[in-house]
Amino acid sequence: MANPPFNLKGWYNNNLKNDLRWADYDTPPESNANYAWILHILSHMKPLNGTAGFLLANGALGDTDTINIRKKLIENDKVEAIIILPRELFITTDISVTLWILNQNKTGGPYHGRVLRNREHEILFMDLRTWTENAVKGESRKKIRLSQEQIDRAAEIYHTWQNVGTDGRFYEQPELFRSVGIDEIRECGYSLVPSRYIKFIDHDMNVNFSAEMYRIQSDMREIFHEEKQSQNMLEEAFRGIGYDIA
Numbered sequence: 001m002a003n004p005p006f007n008l009k010g011w012y013n014n015n016l017k018n019d020l021r022w023a024d025y026d027t028p029p030e031s032n033a034n035y036a037w038i039l040h041i042l043s044h045m046k047p048l049n050g051t052a053g054f055l056l057a058n059g060a061l062g063d064t065d066t067i068n069i070r071k072k073l074i075e076n077d078k079v080e081a082i083i084i085l086p087r088e089l090f091i092t093t094d095i096s097v098t099l100w101i102l103n104q105n106k107t108g109g110p111y112h113g114r115v116l117r118n119r120e121h122e123i124l125f126m127d128l129r130t131w132t133e134n135a136v137k138g139e140s141r142k143k144i145r146l147s148q149e150q151i152d153r154a155a156e157i158y159h160t161w162q163n164v165g166t167d168g169r170f171y172e173q174p175e176l177f178r179s180v181g182i183d184e185i186r187e188c189g190y191s192l193v194p195s196r197y198i199k200f201i202d203h204d205m206n207v208n209f210s211a212e213m214y215r216i217q218s219d220m221r222e223i224f225h226e227e228k229q230s231q232n233m234l235e236e237a238f239r240g241i242g243y244d245i246a
């Protein structure tokens with residue numbers, strides 16, 4: 001497991017040009033260390049059965065300047081799962097991030113008491129961005145924490161996908177997860193953005209637009225009223241010190 005710095009700049013120097021960690025890949029771009037971290041982690045995995053999980057900024061899923069590295073990682077069958085996490089999980093940033101899982105051996109077999117199926121040339125995509133209901137109390141800014149039930153659910157989705165008896169061609173739940181074969185990933189230009197593959201439902205089809213517009217109208221009236229009160233208070237404060245801004 002790893003949590004390297006996101007979008008690190010200034011990492012590169014000429015001594016790294018022919019580094020063995022990316023000898024089989026393109027040299028990662030100087031402007032961003034995300035794929036340098038990926039290849040660094042990959043180089044430390046056991047060649048026959050190593051696995052790794054790490055967090056990166058979502059931009060790494062579809063950067064155009066790293067497409068050759070990403071393409072080779074996918075074609076070499078190193079990527080097992082891509083899981084987008086909710087926003088507001090971190091104290092220092094509010095961005096959503098991605099959990100990557102790499103695996104050197106997706107051929108299946110016995111594993112820690114389970115029997116895994118052959119998952120070659122499949123990737124599991126999960127999108128957990130809607131799991132935001134478990135707010136952290138006592139924080140000055142809005143923050144959330146994944147509940148144990150949510151963590152167990154995510155693990156269940158992942159383990160069920162791995163297990164013998166699951167057919168990856170049909171393993172999906174709209175708006176949450178989907179198993180995708182390499183042919184479709186090729187057709188999508190080797191993007192690893194989950195929303196390119198997970199099906200989303202058009203909930204607007206069932207929206208009562210009249211009721212929704214009345215709700216928005218009421219909210220906007222309240223906002224305008226509060227803004228007017230703030231404006232009046234500011235004007236009064238300036239008048240109190242001898243300046244008129246009205």
